[in-house]
Amino acid sequence: MPNAAPTLEPAALQADLGAATPVALPMPAVTLDGVTYERSGKPLLDDLHLEIPCAGITALMGPxxxxxxxxxxxxxxxxxxxxxxxxxxxxxxxxxxDVALVFQKPVLLRRTVRANLEHALKIYGIPRHQRVARVGELLAIGRLQDLADRPARVLSRGEQQRVAMVRALAARPRVLLLDEPSASLDPPATAMIEGLARGAADDGVKIVLVTHEAGQARRLADDIAFLHRGRVVECGTAREVLDRPQSREASAYLGGLLLV
Amino acid sequence: MPRNRGPALMHDFGAAFASAFALIATADAELMEVIGLSLRVTMVAVLVACLIGLPLGATLAIARFPGRGILVVLTSALMGLPPVVVGLIVYMLLSNAGPLGVLQLLYSPTAMIIAQTLLVTPIVASLTRQFIEDLYGEYDELLKSMGAGRATIIATLLWDARYSLVTAALAGVGRALAEVGAVMIVGGNINHLTRVMTTSIALETSRGELAFALGLGIILVVLSVLVNAGLIGLKASAQRRAYA
Known part of the structure; x- marks a missing residue:
């Protein structure tokens, strides 16, 4: 669960960054400050420091x-x-x-598309009388009107992921986390998913996108954080990281080499 | 059995079948009374077992607490509980000398319902736990990421597993309908009061009233086939619609 109130003041952040004179830095959406996650004594996230900008699409890349x-x-x-x-x-x-997550493999309830969306709205505490209209809006956003009353789990993978995407947008989140949402989808389905992501970003939703594809990062991302072995090894604008990677790891990965 | 009774037995068998079908066709009052009580006891027992077993199974599937493993093993093991042992325990509890003797429930349909509930609850609880555990593995992260509370998670899982849970209940119906040992002990097989299909078959067979016993047997087999057909049909329908 996200923290209710920020505990790291922007001024302190600027001091950490070593700014001699106060500069109007855009406030990040979220700061990961020395995040470590260990399983069986092995650090899977290793003292990870990352500031994710408050707007646009941030891609997390890496092997x-x-x-x-x-x-x-x-x-x-x-x-x-x-x-x-x-x-x-x-x-x-x-x-x-406020923070919605879309999984790589869409997880849909054993219900119709409409019932999946209604259930999400119910969990998010949307009053019953507002749900029908909101479901209609979501179906339109995902171009799912014709599929509304079909069982969600008989749909194609791309259609299922569209349902998962609009379901994540159901409560109008401020941050949308996408975990390789178009993995193993064909180009038309990928284009639909990317369109939904771009549309949400244009509406002011902060997107954090995990992707393996440099092409997708180039099409969608405003900035990129490159991770390797649980650490951030490089951050920058999408163009900087993709065209002129500074770290050995990002250079090797984007150059098509196997990172071991 | 003497060998030379073979042809006579065959004749008895055929006559018994004919009489049995006649009893069924004419909706013999005594036969219907026994069938009615059987169904009433079974349905009430399964209903109560579901009221206990569904939330118990769902809780065992998603909650983590000390002793959970023991409870899981126990509910699975109790699925194969010998009915006569359950009958004996309920008898001891409800007999005049037992702790619940004051209720005067022994040799009543209520006693039979209690015994059958004890037999069916582990089946419903254990199957529910298995179904819900599988579904929970799938839904867990999604529902938690949406901020769903424990009650919402359980309600969602129970609803989405509804077809599987009906099969658990039908398995309970099958068990309760076919059960004889426990209801014989706690019901006493009293005519017009606690006589059900299985106990009646046992009694009538021992008295040589094969037609009546066979009539009940045919009904019992038909009900059993219907329950199993319902199970298979329900499962196939749910899978076809991707609801299972």
Whole structure:
């Protein structure tokens, strides 16, 4: 669960960054401050420091086992870090409905598409009389009107992921965490998912996207954090990281080499 | 049994079948009374077992507490509880000298319902735990990421596992319908009061009233087949619609 109130003041952050004179730095959406997560004594996230900007789409990239999905789960409050802090700087982020998560493999209830959306709205505490209208809006956003009354689990993978995406947007979250949402989807389905992500970002939802694909990062991301072995090894704008990677790990990965 | 009774037995068998079908076709009052009581005792017992077993199984599936493992093993082991042992225990509890003797429930349909509830509850609870545990593994992170509380999680799991849970209840119905030992001990097989299909079959067979026993047997087998057909049909329908 995100922290109710920020505990790291922007001024303190600027001091940490060593600014001699106060500079109007954009406030990050969230700061991961020395986050470590250990399993069986092995650090899967290793003293991870990361500031995620408050707007646009941030991509988390890196090889398998880098800790990208784990970072999303920590941000979603599903996993408590062994050490370190997660500080949400937006005071409006105070409950689970403000931070939504879309899994790589869509998890849909054994119900119709409409019932899946209604159930999410119910959990998010949306009053019953508002749910029908909101479901209609969500179906339109995901272009799912024709599939509304079909069992969700008989849909194609791409359609299922669209349901999962609009369900995540049901309560109008401030942050949307996407864990490789278009993995193993064909190009048309991927384009639909990316369109939904871009649309949400344009509406002011902060997107944190885990992706393996440099192409997707180039199409969607405003900035990129590159992770390797549970640490952030490089951060920057998408163009900087993709075109002129500074770290050995990001250079090797983006150059198509196997990172071991 | 003497060998030379073979042809006579065959004749008895055929005659018994004919008489049995006649009893069923004419809706013999005594036969219907026994069938009615059987169904009433079974349905009430299964209903009570579901009221206990569904939340118990769901809790065992998602809660983590000391002693949970023992409870899981216990409910699974109790699925195979010998009915006569349950009958004996309920008898001891309800007899005049027992702790619940004051209730005067022995040799009543209520005593039979208690015994059958004890037999069916572990089946419902154990199957529910298995179904819900599987579903919980799938839904856990999603529901938690949405901020769902424990009660919402349990309600969601029970609803989405509803087809599987009906199969658990039907398994309980099958067990209760076919059960004879426990209801014989605590019900006493009293005519017009606690006589049900299974105890009646046992009694009528011992008295040589094969037609009546066979009539009940046919009904019992038909009910059993219907329950199993319902189970299979329900499962297939749910899988076809991706609800299972």
């Amino acid at each position: 398998n086992g880098a800790g990208k999905s784990l970072t999303l789960r920590v941000l979603a409050g599903l996993i408590a870090p062994s050490r370190g802090r997660i500080v949400w700087h937006d005071e409006r982020i105070c409950s689970a409905r």
